[in-house]
Amino acid sequence: MRQILTSAQLRAAERHIFDTRPDVDLMSLAAREVARVTDLVEPTGKVIVAVGPGNNGGDGLFAAALLAEHRPVLLWLVNGRAHEEGLIAAVVAGAQEVDAVSAIGALADCAVVIDAFTGLGSRPGLPPQVATFAAACEAQAVQVVAVDLPSGLDADLGRVSTSFQATHTVTFAAPKPCHVQQPAAARCGRIHIADIGLDIQETNQRIAEEADIAGWWPSPDEGSDKYSRGVVTLDTGSESYPGAALLSCAGALHAGAGMVRYTGRAPSGLILSRFPSVVIGDGRAEATVLGSGWGDTDNAASRVEWAKLHNLPAVVDADALYSLPRGRLDGWLLTPHAGELARLLGCTRAHVEAEPLACVREVSRTSGAAVLLKGATQYVAEPSGRVTLAVRGPAWTARAGSGDVLAGICGALLAAGLPAWKAGVMGASIQAITAGRNPGPYTPDELSARMPSTIAELVGQPSSVSPT
Numbered sequence: 001m002r003q004i005l006t007s008a009q010l011r012a013a014e015r016h017i018f019d020t021r022p023d024v025d026l027m028s029l030a031a032r033e034v035a036r037v038t039d040l041v042e043p044t045g046k047v048i049v050a051v052g053p054g055n056n057g058g059d060g061l062f063a064a065a066l067l068a069e070h071r072p073v074l075l076w077l078v079n080g081r082a083h084e085e086g087l088i089a090a091v092v093a094g095a096q097e098v099d100a101v102s103a104i105g106a107l108a109d110c111a112v113v114i115d116a117f118t119g120l121g122s123r124p125g126l127p128p129q130v131a132t133f134a135a136a137c138e139a140q141a142v143q144v145v146a147v148d149l150p151s152g153l154d155a156d157l158g159r160v161s162t163s164f165q166a167t168h169t170v171t172f173a174a175p176k177p178c179h180v181q182q183p184a185a186a187r188c189g190r191i192h193i194a195d196i197g198l199d200i201q202e203t204n205q206r207i208a209e210e211a212d213i214a215g216w217w218p219s220p221d222e223g224s225d226k227y228s229r230g231v232v233t234l235d236t237g238s239e240s241y242p243g244a245a246l247l248s249c250a251g252a253l254h255a256g257a258g259m260v261r262y263t264g265r266a267p268s269g270l271i272l273s274r275f276p277s278v279v280i281g282d283g284r285a286e287a288t289v290l291g292s293g294w295g296d297t298d299n300a301a302s303r304v305e306w307a308k309l310h311n312l313p314a315v316v317d318a319d320a321l322y323s324l325p326r327g328r329l330d331g332w333l334l335t336p337h338a339g340e341l342a343r344l345l346g347c348t349r350a351h352v353e354a355e356p357l358a359c360v361r362e363v364s365r366t367s368g369a370a371v372l373l374k375g376a377t378q379y380v381a382e383p384s385g386r387v388t389l390a391v392r393g394p395a396w397t398a399r400a401g402s403g404d405v406l407a408g409i410c411g412a413l414l415a416a417g418l419p420a421w422k423a424g425v426m427g428a429s430i431q432a433i434t435a436g437r438n439p440g441p442y443t444p445d446e447l448s449a450r451m452p453s454t455i456a457e458l459v460g461q462p463s464s465v466s467p468t
């Protein structure tokens with residue numbers, strides 16, 4: 001798990017170091033990492049550094065000084081002024097100053113551009129000359145190493161403005177919101193998080209990593225049976241949308257539920273012809289999934305209320321989201337996409353897209369449930385205000401039916417006894433990780449069938465019995 005720091009939190013950590021360890025030179029440490037990554041990206045050839053007026057430019061200049069010892073380096077001082085000591089160090093090491101026109105001209109035979117225009121102090125957007133240079137880098141497919149973040153992004157937001165398109169970003173101590181929230185995250189390329197000795201406190205925003213999902217996965221052991229692994233009841237699908245029932249079954253089964261019961265309105269023959277291990281009808285269960293593919297069913301409220309009356313933790317998806325029972329929904333998981341979250345809040349989808357963290361926190365705080373906001377970035381909020389982002393995946397999963405599979409996966413994890421927030425993070429992450437390992441237009445059910453091998457690889461449990 002990695003903490004996500006806002007720019008203010010990072011600056012506070014920096015002040016703490018300045019106050020307690022005045023001997024530590026953070027800029028040199030940052031510059032060394034930028035130079036190291038630049039050499040990794042392309043070990044030889046010309047480097048152009050776009051240098052801004054602040055400390056981001058300072059990082060770029062000290063990196064230039066290190067690189068100029070073994071390769072040609074050009075400096076474009078965008079505002080004509082720059083970190084003084086950094087500039088002296090770079091020039092003494094042999095870096096050459098150029099103007100904007102020469103910098104653009106030099107792109108033709110340049111190995112790497114270092115974007116050290118702005119970092120934490122970046123206001124959204126770029127001045128025209130820098131925008132032209134950034135566009136030329138992109139058009140000529142030049143590798144761009146961004147210092148801290150691609151200039152033009154706002155460190156604290158997932159929104160994009162005119163910015164560099166980095167192939168690599170070297171950031172310090174911890175990711176900032178722009179590195180993990182789409183669409184900004186896509187501008188960052190590959191992210192390198194350099195440890196420069198800052199003390200990172202726990203925050204209420206973090207992002208899960210593959211290792212977390214592997215460590216948390218509820219693998220069976222010799223004492224397991226179908227009940228101890230968790231029984232999940234799926235009240236999903238309808239006569240109009242029978243496919244959703246199949247998709248949620250596929251998700252729950254391939255995530256490893258001990259038993260899947262089906263109590264929805266889709267024909268039982270259809271379910272059994274695809275998934276013969278599903279048990280039709282009600283019975284003992286540890287969790288339920290409600291809403292996927294219901295359409296505008298007339299007794300939604302009573303079906304959701306039923307789960308509350310029976311103290312059954314529920315994954316509430318799609319149409320069931322608009323029939324939430326009164327009272328706190330402790331232990332429940334709501335799985336809206338941006339449009340559904342907007343309807344729950346009575347705001348526009350654009351507002352949810354602009355303020356995803358605030359919106360997902362608000363619904364969790366007021367309902368008492370954990371809330372998984374689905375989409376390109378998947379946020380899971382807890383009533384305490386803590387938000388965990390799921391592992392990121394490719395956009396291949398952006399298609400009808402992925403959400404129905406995801407609800408089934410989350411139901412299986414809830415039934416296995418995981419807390420609702422964790423079931424949401426793990427469900428969204430395992431779907432993303434599986435899509436990442438199987439790129440291509442697989443249908444949601446085909447992709448779910450590949451989940452077991454992804455899970456086996458993640459948990460890596462070799463058999464202790466050797467074949468004879």
Ligand SMILES: NC(=O)C1=CN([C@@H]2O[C@H](COP(=O)(O)OP(=O)(O)OC[C@H]3O[C@@H](n4cnc5c(N)ncnc54)[C@H](OP(=O)(O)O)[C@@H]3O)[C@@H](O)[C@H]2O)[C@@H](O)CC1
Binds near residue numbers: 054118121
């Ligand atoms: N904090 C830490 O722990 C560490 C920080 N470190 C480094 O320091 C960086 C932060 O440095 P920073 O605070 O000096 O701000 P920075 O990003 O250089 O930008 C400020 C300048 O840019 C200008 N400007 C901004 N946007 C603009 C725009 N759109 N268009 C045009 N101009 C624009 C802005 O202009 P102004 O607002 O003054 O007009 C101002 O002059 C951080 O990202 C990291 O690289 C590391 O060395 C080690 C650890």
Ligand SMILES: Nc1ncnc2c1ncn2[C@@H]1O[C@H](COP(=O)(O)OP(=O)(O)O)[C@@H](O)[C@H]1O
Binds near residue numbers: 374393394396404
């Ligand atoms: N840009 C994207 N990148 C990756 N995954 C996405 C993206 N957009 C949506 N998804 C995935 O698609 C699903 C959307 O769910 P939902 O809209 O409820 O689908 P449906 O109701 O059709 O099954 C989620 O599982 C989410 O992971």
Ligand SMILES: [K+]
Binds near residue numbers: 118119146147148150
């Ligand atoms: K930058």
